Amino acid sequence: MTDTGTDAKQGSYVTAGSEFTRDTDYITTRITATGAGQDEYPVEADRYRLVVARACPWANRAVIVRRLLGLESVISMGMCGPTHDERSWTFDLDPDGVDPVLGIPRLQDAYFARFPDYPRGITVPAMVDVPTGAVVTNDYRQMTLDFSTEWTAHHRDGAPDLYPEALREEIDEVARRNYTEVNNGVYRCGFAGSQESYDAAYDRLFTRLDWLSDRLRDRRYLVGDTITQADVFLFTTLARFDAVYHGHFKCNRSKLSEMPVLWAYARDLFQTPGFGDTTDFVQIRQHYYIVHSDINPTQIVPKGPDLANWWTAHHREQLGGRPFGDGTPPPPPVQAERVPADHAAPQG
Known part of the structure; x- marks a missing residue:
């Protein structure tokens, strides 16, 4: 069985007779200080929206690191509800079920804006490029490390060094x-x-x-x-x-x-x-x-x-x-x- 555990992907999580194997094929695009590398976006205040669900442990990591480093003022945050259907995480906590910044009802819309035939699970956390409405990355581990190392120009005074x-x-x-x-x-x-x-x-x-x-x-x-x-x-x-x-x-x-x-x-x-x-x-x-x-x-x-x-x-x-x-x-x-x-x- 291959699945991510907290994504929205059709099908059962448990397959009889098999061992659970996590799908770790994430979108590896990064947001870096210069954005100069291949498949990199530049760090810019107010350009990106971090989409999370409080229920998800992988997304909770990004929420904690963003808060510890004081990035709330430069990276906005959209919150999906605690449940999802087979298609996608949804913004059912927002008025009319639509994210007020991205203007979409489902996180999958941001994935499809960049990859129209995206075949994998729609996962949180995800960084979305607000001007284009397209997902940048859902690589939760690298995302939080980059918050520490690439967004330093926007850290709050007194931000801890979480990755010395x-x-x-x-x-x-x-x-x-x-x-x-x-x-x-x-x-x-x-x-x-x-x-x-x-x-x-x-x-x-x-x-x-x-x-x-x-x-x-x-x-x-x-x-x-x-x-x-x-x-x-x-x-x-x-x-x-x-x-x-x-x-x-x-x-x-x-x-x-x-x-x-x-x-x-x-x-x-x-x-x-x-x-x-x-x-x-x-x-x-x-x-x-x-x-x-x-x-x-x-x-x-x-x-x-x-x-x-x-x-x-x-x-x-x-x-x-x-x-x-x-x-x-x-x-x-x-x-x-x-x-x-x-x-x-x-x-x-």
Whole structure:
């Protein structure tokens, strides 16, 4: 089976007897500082729109990085709803179901504006060129790295260095292993088409989570003493673990809240501006339990788990580290981009 897990693509996610394989053939066009390379667009303020869905962990990464770096004033953001049909993510949260900047009801319209016969899944996040209405890239990993390295002229004062040059090799290696075993590993569990493939994915997932617990036992962050892209990449999976992956994807050896080190690490990040305030638990549950009807045919969305414990003390500051290095926390999100209070973890 080949699919992206959070794209809009006709057909079942689970194929009996097969192992889940993610389609990683993304649009590799980049937006760079000069735009001088082949198949590159130039960095320009107010030219591009980042289209996301809060439910999607890959899109959530881009939302967090954009906010930490202060790119809200130069890259606008369009938000799709938590569910999609077999054709496309849709702008059903907007008045009349149309994105107010791009003027389209479906994200597929931006893909087709550049590739009329685009054959693959319509994925978020996607950067769209507003003047032409055409998608530029949906390569979520490179997109967030480019936010750090190519958009520096537009970073806010006090923006953290999420991808420090001296640590990039280690960040890339840690993030690569986390992707194969954890970020994508939960999907390989959930969309496994055989007992054998599920068992293998399950064992690989929890072996890596145990490794991460050991690594983070005496260090606050994954690489170095500040938040990096590696932490952002891992956080969006951990934030969904108890709400979705533990039950819906059968990743049920332990809840995140039963893994003390990872649970404290996740709470530390969640309570850091830019992380928890971009996490919409209602949309997360709606997406997985409604869209994946082959796993959850009733499409009943669970009410739990209780979210208040995300705000309990984590004591990770005792390990040292400086979340933003020499930088500063981002300001509160603008009103239009705030997660509704009834979709967020309640503070005591």
